[in-house]
Amino acid sequence: MRNIMIVIEYDGTNYHGWQYQKNALTVQQVLQKAIKKVTGEEVALIGASRTDAGVHALYQVANFRSSTKIPTEKLPYALNSVLPDDIVVVEAKDVEDSFHARYSAKRKRYRYLILNRKFPMPTIRNYSWHISYPLNIGEMEKAIKYLIGTHDFSAFKTSGGSKTNPVRTIHDLVLKKEGDFINIEIEADGFLYNMVRIITGTLAYVGLGKIKAEEVIQILESRDRKKAGITAPPQGLYLMKIVY
């Protein structure tokens, strides 16, 4: 059996996220159906990141086992010919049998796009978070420093059943302002559920003056989700890179 890795881009607007769901359309399902059409095989596609409904991917990685004879360089074209135009396979390659898109990932990188001006912008309404009140960038940059490094991020996690280790290492967290846009990029060894969106929401609260930059230290220490800012909406979030 081959172990095939694919790199995928998608517009998450019309999907209930990556992960298979019984009564809703997800990216994983649509891709598995496309693989079935092209190879004739029912596969279990493993995605590196389980993006939520409305979240986009400029670089999602997945892998599946297959006996297909289609060469990897032709696979993206074959899959794209049967995929809807909001999901595109940009790369395929044969990988070692041990490769697992999720467990083999060493780091993940996300981007969050904020539009900060008085009125919303129609052409990017599904691709950004509109905040009409002016954000204080200097304060947001101060807050960022407290988040970089290894911390218990329990306060930045939507509570759920999973009892995963809440300690993560943020290797890189940068904020750039270009005109009315604020771009936040964050790279870590892994992310807790909704972690990027809660960090973004908290930074936005700092920018709005609702939370002081230094308070981020106490929020981390509290391990209490209620102390952090809101969960930023999904449509501003992009999966950017998976490092193996």
Add this chain to the structure above:
Amino acid sequence: MRNIMIVIEYDGTNYHGWQYQKNALTVQQVLQKAIKKVTGEEVALIGASRTDAGVHALYQVANFRSSTKIPTEKLPYALNSVLPDDIVVVEAKDVEDSFHARYSAKRKRYRYLILNRKFPMPTIRNYSWHISYPLNIGEMEKAIKYLIGTHDFSAFKTSGGSKTNPVRTIHDLVLKKEGDFINIEIEADGFLYNMVRIITGTLAYVGLGKIKAEEVIQILESRDRKKAGITAPPQGLYLMKIVY
């Protein structure tokens, strides 16, 4: 009667262009309906540019006569509260009685966005033209020089009934490559029907080697639409500015 000017942004994806049509949804209609809801008046909204189906606007100007008492600073909020989220009014002001959004315009500026890489990009599929074969930017830049200035642009006009003067002055035409994106901005005293899209299609043909840069001189002189390149698709086009 007041003469009110509004500045509008819209995502053209779901509209059959700006101009009123009997059996199709247009931006003008939706705005007129919103104005009716807010002021109670049936108005004739005059747009600076009649953008085609699928074309976007980051700065469209329109004007209408009204007896409403709503102050102009509140009008955008009132209109946006009843508009769908793909049309946003970002400014309103009272203007002289003689102001006419179309006839008073001195210059218009458009932008055209090309994605030039092997595979399409899902998140911008409705906001750009995907060209998979690599474009020769140097040749495109050469061709641009022949288009700037005052010319008879008959070769760059979709033939129709209107017998308007085909002489136009292009004041500015610039091409910028950033990563996989090519951005073309063009400013002129006015544009013939589909002129920006035919210029873009012709520049793309130059970039692909189907037309030589110098041939643009003969295309202009021929006044023959068949000699120019294809009409670039609407979704890469943005109305950027109206100068009065």
